Amino acid sequence: MLEVRNLNKKFGDAHVVRDLNFEVHKGEILGFLGPNGAGKTTTMKMITCFISLTSGEVRVDGLDVRTNDLVTRKKIGYLPESTPLYNDMTIQEYLSFVGEVRGLKGARLASRIDEMSQVCSLGSMKNRQIGKLSKGFRQRVGLAQAMIHDPDLLILDEPTSGLDPNQIVEIRQLIKRVGKEKTVVYCSHILPEVSATCSRILIINNGAIVAQGTPDELTAHSSSGGRYIVKVKADQATAESKFGAIPGVSGTTVGALSGDWLQVNVFSDEKQDIGDRIFKCAVDNGWSLSELKRESATLEDVFTQLTRGQ
Amino acid sequence: MNSQTVLSIFKKEFKAYFLSPIAYVFTTVYLVVTNFLFFQGFFLMNQADMRGYFGLLPWVFLIFVPAITMRIWAEEKKLKTLELLLTWPVSDFEVVLAKFLASFCFLSLSVLLSITVPITIMILGKPDMGPIIGGYLGALLMGAAYLAIGLWVSSITENQIVAFIVGVVVTFGFFIVGNTFVTMAAPSWLVPVLSYIGLGNHFDSVGRGVVDSRDIIYYVSIIGFFLFLNVRSIESRKWE
Numbered sequence: 001m002l003e004v005r006n007l008n009k010k011f012g013d014a015h016v017v018r019d020l021n022f023e024v025h026k027g028e029i030l031g032f033l034g035p036n037g038a039g040k041t042t043t044m045k046m047i048t049c050f051i052s053l054t055s056g057e058v059r060v061d062g063l064d065v066r067t068n069d070l071v072t073r074k075k076i077g078y079l080p081e082s083t084p085l086y087n088d089m090t091i092q093e094y095l096s097f098v099g100e101v102r103g104l105k106g107a108r109l110a111s112r113i114d115e116m117s118q119v120c121s122l123g124s125m126k127n128r129q130i131g132k133l134s135k136g137f138r139q140r141v142g143l144a145q146a147m148i149h150d151p152d153l154l155i156l157d158e159p160t161s162g163l164d165p166n167q168i169v170e171i172r173q174l175i176k177r178v179g180k181e182k183t184v185v186y187c188s189h190i191l192p193e194v195s196a197t198c199s200r201i202l203i204i205n206n207g208a209i210v211a212q213g214t215p216d217e218l219t220a221h222s223s224s225g226g227r228y229i230v231k232v233k234a235d236q237a238t239a240e241s242k243f244g245a246i247p248g249v250s251g252t253t254v255g256a257l258s259g260d261w262l263q264v265n266v267f268s269d270e271k272q273d274i275g276d277r278i279f280k281c282a283v284d285n286g287w288s289l290s291e292l293k294r295e296s297a298t299l300e301d302v303f304t305q306l307t308r309g310q
Numbered sequence: 311m312n313s314q315t316v317l318s319i320f321k322k323e324f325k326a327y328f329l330s331p332i333a334y335v336f337t338t339v340y341l342v343v344t345n346f347l348f349f350q351g352f353f354l355m356n357q358a359d360m361r362g363y364f365g366l367l368p369w370v371f372l373i374f375v376p377a378i379t380m381r382i383w384a385e386e387k388k389l390k391t392l393e394l395l396l397t398w399p400v401s402d403f404e405v406v407l408a409k410f411l412a413s414f415c416f417l418s419l420s421v422l423l424s425i426t427v428p429i430t431i432m433i434l435g436k437p438d439m440g441p442i443i444g445g446y447l448g449a450l451l452m453g454a455a456y457l458a459i460g461l462w463v464s465s466i467t468e469n470q471i472v473a474f475i476v477g478v479v480v481t482f483g484f485f486i487v488g489n490t491f492v493t494m495a496a497p498s499w500l501v502p503v504l505s506y507i508g509l510g511n512h513f514d515s516v517g518r519g520v521v522d523s524r525d526i527i528y529y530v531s532i533i534g535f536f537l538f539l540n541v542r543s544i545e546s547r548k549w550e
Contacts, residue, residue, distance in 0.1 A: 048397040052548040073399040080397075084390040088329040089322075100318035101398050145394075 001026050001153055001183040002047065007056035009042050009207075016042045018207040020056070024200075026152070029179040031198030032187040035307050039207035040187045041081055044157050047185075048078045060153060074102070077146035081157040081187075083138050087131030091122055091141055094130055095148060102149040116144040119174065136167040143171070147178065154178060157187045172197050191300050205307040218302050228266040228275060231257070231291035232282055239264055239287070246281055248274045261290070315400045316408045323382070323412030332381075337420045340374050344424060358435030361518075363427055364445040368485060368510040371456050376477030378417060379460030380470045382409050383544075387468035402544045406537055410461055417453045421446065441518060448516025451529040455509060456481050458536035465543045484532075485509045 002024040009017040017039045024030045034040050045051045047058050049069040058065045060072040086094060095116060099109045117123050120140040125133070130141060139159060146154060156175065160168045175184060175197055188194050194201055195215045202212040211218055232239060236254055239262055243252045248270040255263045268274050275294055282289045327333040348363045355362065386392040395405065431437045460477040467473050486492055488508010493501045505511050509532070512525040 045393070050393055050397050050547070070399050070401065073397060076397070078394065078397050080390065080393045082390050084392075084394050086322075086326075086391060087389070088326065097318060097322045098398070101315050101400060103312075103314065103399070105314070 001028075001061060002185065003057075003059040003062075004043075004047070005057040005059075007043065007046065007058060008054045009039070009046060009051075010054045016207050017046070020204070020207070020209060022202055022209065022212065024153075024183050024185060026183050027180065028200060029175065029184040029186055029198045031194035031201040032185055032204070033191065033194050033201055033303065034189060034204040036189055038189075038204050038307070040189075040204065041157055042207075043204075044078070044080075044155050044185070044187060048076055048155060049073055074149070075152045077149065077151035077154045079142045079146045079154075079156045079159055081161070083142040085130045085138060085141060085145075088129065090127050090129055091117070091133075091144075092126045094141065095144060098145045099148050104149060112148050112150070116148050119147070120144040121170075135162045136164065139163060139167070139171065143174065152182060154182050154184045155187075156184065158189070159186070160188070160190070160193060168193070191303055203303060203306055210306045211302065226268050226270075226273070227295045228268065228278055229291065229293045229295065230264040230266060230278055230282070231289070232262055232264060233260045233288040233290075234262055234282075234285065236262060238285070242281055242285055243278065246274065246277050248277065311401070311404060311407075316404050316411075319400070319405060319408035320412050323409050324415055327378075327412075327416045332377075333416065336374060336377050337423065340370065340420055341423055344370055345427065348427065358431050358437040360428060360431065360437070360442050360445055363424075364449060364513070367449050368452065368513055371453055372478055372482055372485065374420075375417065375453060375456035376460045376463070376474050376481065378413055379457055379464050379477060380473040381464070382413060382461055383465040384468050384470045384473045388470075396544070396547075402541050406461075406540045406544065410458065410533075410537060410540075413457050413461065414450075414454050417457060418450055421449055421453065444516055444518070444521055447521065448513050448525075451516065451526065452509060452513045455529050455532040455536075458533040458540070459484065462536045462540040462543065465540050481509070 004020055004022050007017055007020040008015070020039075020043060022030075032040055032043070042051070046053050047060070047065065049065050049072065053066070060075055063072050065072045086097075089097065092113070095113045096109060099105075099112060104112055117126060120143050122137070122140055122144060125137060128137075130138065133141065139162075143156075143159065146156070159175070160171050163171065172193070175186065178184065179197070179199075186194065186198055198215070200212070200214055201218060203210050203218075230243070236256060240252055240254045243249065243264055243266050246266075248268050249266055250269050251267045253265045255265075257263050266278060273294060275292060279289065279292060282292075344363065344366055347366055348360075351362055383392070386395065396402070428437065428442050459481050460473075463477040463480055464470075464473040467476070485508065488505045488511040493504050496504055506528070512528050515522055516525055
């Protein structure tokens with residue numbers, strides 16, 4: 001549905017997007033993740049033909065956006081970062097304006113507006129002036145605007161910024177529902193957002209892709225090993241030396257809990273689970289064990305690892 | 311060109327004038343100021359014509375027209391709605407055209423509201439209708455040229471105040487170069503060029519009731535030129 005090949009963008013000397021390559025297929029929700037200023041918004045603006053590309057190629061449904069821009073723009077629904085809307089119009093006026101510009105008319109336009117206000121729960125607010133709406137409603141109007149013409153490709157630039165947790169959940173569910181039939185590109189710098197909604201994630205930093213894959217793949221690829229949290233009843237010094245001697249363990253820290261309980265953090269470099277060895281060690285020494293848990297690297301760790309200090 | 315999109319943007323732009331109080335304020339101020347200035351001298355002159363009225367318009371438009379055009383692009387840039395508008399399936403030219411036509415209709419409406427002036431004159435005397443109709447035609451043509459300039463100025467800034475002031479300065483520049491006290495000081499070979507470029511010079515003859523095709527061509531080319539610059543300045547976002 002969307003193909004991006006060797007995409008580059010330079011603003012004078014600043015190389016904002018470097019050799020970006022990716023594809024998004026129908027029915028996929030792609031999370032486009034990166035810290036602020038990584039080039040996410042610039043990439044989205046190039047896909048939507050707002051700015052031109054320095055070099056490379058963007059194809060929407062097989063059509064080049066440079067030569068067929070009026071056609072590709074019809075296939076795209078776009079919600080820009082700051083949700084720009086005309087403040088002096090009502091929701092109804094605004095949606096029918098967008099629909100008309102998008103080429104809808106008559107009964108089809110009316111039914112699309114009804115459908116969008118239902119999907120985005122705008123029903124009772126239709127005659128409110130946009131300038132007087134709360135942030136959450138503005139965001140929903142922005143989404144309704146992006147979907148009014150039933151586009152194949154939906155590009156959402158930080159659609160949940162500034163929303164409260166309940167609204168975030170609502171918008172997320174809405175995007176998931178839409179993503180079943182459409183192609184969605186979802187830009188964000190908030191990780192839990194993306195890991196909760198997207199089927200595939202692309203992490204960019206300084207304009208280049210640093211990692212991509214499903215959320216599980218990304219966490220598995222993380223270079224950091226595991227951390228095991230163990231709660232045992234044992235003598236502090238013995239516990240430290242015995243756990244430290246387990247093959248594959250790179251270090252331990254021990255802290256005393258109430259009673260005779262100890263909390264031992266066991267660090268390992270190995271990708272494979274060494275929980276069984278830790279358990280065996282405790283059993284061999286006759287210690288009571290109340291907790292043994294592996295903390296694998298979260299997506300958050302992957303993200304900070306990949307985007308820090310470059 | 312897609313006429314439905316042009317029409318829908320036109321309707322939206324035209325309605326936008328009436329959604330904010332600015333339009334009402336400016337139209338009222340325009341009507342009060344022109345009527346006041348005109349009728350001050352009207353009874354002293356004791357002549358049933360509107361030459362005095364049309365003589366005011368090039369000056370009044372200097373303030374009034376940039377006030378109409380200042381927000382058209384500057385506001386879209388400031389609110390970033392332009393970012394969305396230009397990703398819809400519309401060409402840059404269609405947007406420019408729709409915005410220009412909407413501002414022209416608004417200006418025409420304001421100018422037509424001054425119909426009370428010829429009505430008053432008709433009640434008081436027997437004016438020659440030719441120069442009055444010609445004057446209105448000329449006023450609309452000249453106003454459209456001012457609008458095209460103001461629209462272009464609005465597209466190069468995101469600050470409405472800057473758009474207004476620069477708009478006044480640029481239209482004043484175009485107006486003044488053809489004026490006698492500039493052409494008197496200019497080298498003689500430049501005089502015909504300057505007096506041709508001057509925005510007001512072509513208005514005088516139309517205002518006398520003489521509709522000359524050269525004047526119409528002049529205004530249409532000024533409008534075309536500035537709308538072209540306008541399309542280019544909207545496109546310039548792609549040049550970086």
